[in-house]
Amino acid sequence: MSDFSANGLTHRIKALAKERNAVILAHNYERPEVQDLADFVGDSLGLSREAAKTQADVIVFCGVHFMAETAAILSPTKTVLLPDLAAGCSLADTINADQLRAWKAEHPGAIVVSYVNTTAAVKAESDYCCTSGNAVEIVNSIPADKEILFLPDLFLGAHVRRVTGRSNIHVWLGECHVHAGITPLSLASQRAEHPGAELLVHPECGCATSVVEAMSAGAIPSDGVHVLSTEGMIKRPAESANREFIVATETGILYRLRRANPDKTFYAASDRAECQYMKMTTLPKVLHSLEAMQHHITVPGDVAARARLALERMVAVGGSAPRSLAGVAGFDPGE
Numbered sequence: 001m002s003d004f005s006a007n008g009l010t011h012r013i014k015a016l017a018k019e020r021n022a023v024i025l026a027h028n029y030e031r032p033e034v035q036d037l038a039d040f041v042g043d044s045l046g047l048s049r050e051a052a053k054t055q056a057d058v059i060v061f062c063g064v065h066f067m068a069e070t071a072a073i074l075s076p077t078k079t080v081l082l083p084d085l086a087a088g089c090s091l092a093d094t095i096n097a098d099q100l101r102a103w104k105a106e107h108p109g110a111i112v113v114s115y116v117n118t119t120a121a122v123k124a125e126s127d128y129c130c131t132s133g134n135a136v137e138i139v140n141s142i143p144a145d146k147e148i149l150f151l152p153d154l155f156l157g158a159h160v161r162r163v164t165g166r167s168n169i170h171v172w173l174g175e176c177h178v179h180a181g182i183t184p185l186s187l188a189s190q191r192a193e194h195p196g197a198e199l200l201v202h203p204e205c206g207c208a209t210s211v212v213e214a215m216s217a218g219a220i221p222s223d224g225v226h227v228l229s230t231e232g233m234i235k236r237p238a239e240s241a242n243r244e245f246i247v248a249t250e251t252g253i254l255y256r257l258r259r260a261n262p263d264k265t266f267y268a269a270s271d272r273a274e275c276q277y278m279k280m281t282t283l284p285k286v287l288h289s290l291e292a293m294q295h296h297i298t299v300p301g302d303v304a305a306r307a308r309l310a311l312e313r314m315v316a317v318g319g320s321a322p323r324s325l326a327g328v329a330g331f332d333p334g335e
Contacts, residue, residue, distance in 0.1 A: 094174030
């Protein structure tokens with residue numbers, strides 16, 4: 001009789017992954033049981049980099065579609081599987097390659113900077129990619145007289161424009177559906193309820209960019225606020241004397257934080273900040289993905305080459321951003 005419990009499914013998946021020489025990646029916002037299963041848990045770009053280092057033949061990406069594309073770009077000789085093709089991204093879906101080409105035609109000579117939460121086709125039409133943590137540094141590396149098209153997140157774009165002081169940045173009006181639940185008002189309410197708690201904001205999630213923008217605008221006091229990459233967010237509670245933390249990002253990361261810091265208390269900035277796409281991946285779907293070797297995510301060679309160039313330009317610029325930015329304490333320019 002088959003064992004369809006979480007433990008039984010996990011055992012079957014791990015055995016099949018070993019047989020297929022597969023590595024399993026899980027984004028921080030995946031279900032707890034999927035995170036427990038994974039060989040690596042982290043941010044989309046960091047996961048793709050980890051997978052590229054391994055000797056695995058197969059990558060099972062428990063995340064959303066654009067992340068699997070990035071893994072395919074960085075690991076062109078590996079088979080990349082996405083357990084659920086419906087796992088998309090509302091932010092990435094706000095702009096496609098045709099729309100970007102039309103926008104570029106309206107601004108000939110402009111430099112295109114695209115957030116990593118974009119499709120491979122959009123990355124291929126871009127000059128640079130960026131993360132929330134290094135967006136300001138990427139923009140500052142571009143000559144001041146050059147027009148910039150920044151996409152697709154309007155909040156991150158507004159933040160970058162304010163911090164750099166550049167008036168020649170045009171921002172695409174895209175947003176993540178999750179971010180709506182995390183507002184200056186909801187944060188003010190949580191901070192009033194938990195006045196001694198530190199506020200941790202993850203810059204690599206679309207839903208956090210409105211918070212970053214609000215802080216740079218002065219709408220949210222920056223005292224006790226730390227804008228951190230995932231690893232920075234996971235490490236911060238152990239470094240801090242605080243016992244309580246408000247976490248402003250998708251709620252999935254609370255599982256990892258609580259597991260790593262069982263003696264501390266974590267509050268979601270908003271219980272509504274949950275990505276339905278991230279929760280589509282389940283253990284049965286991961287098992288079926290490995291059994292049937294589906295769904296195979298590929299990126300056409302010419303698109304992958306141009307997208308890889310935009311990613312490589314980002315990496316070439318990154319790495320020297322200051323740890324303090326726009327008056328935000330503890331800013332971590334990591335992934």
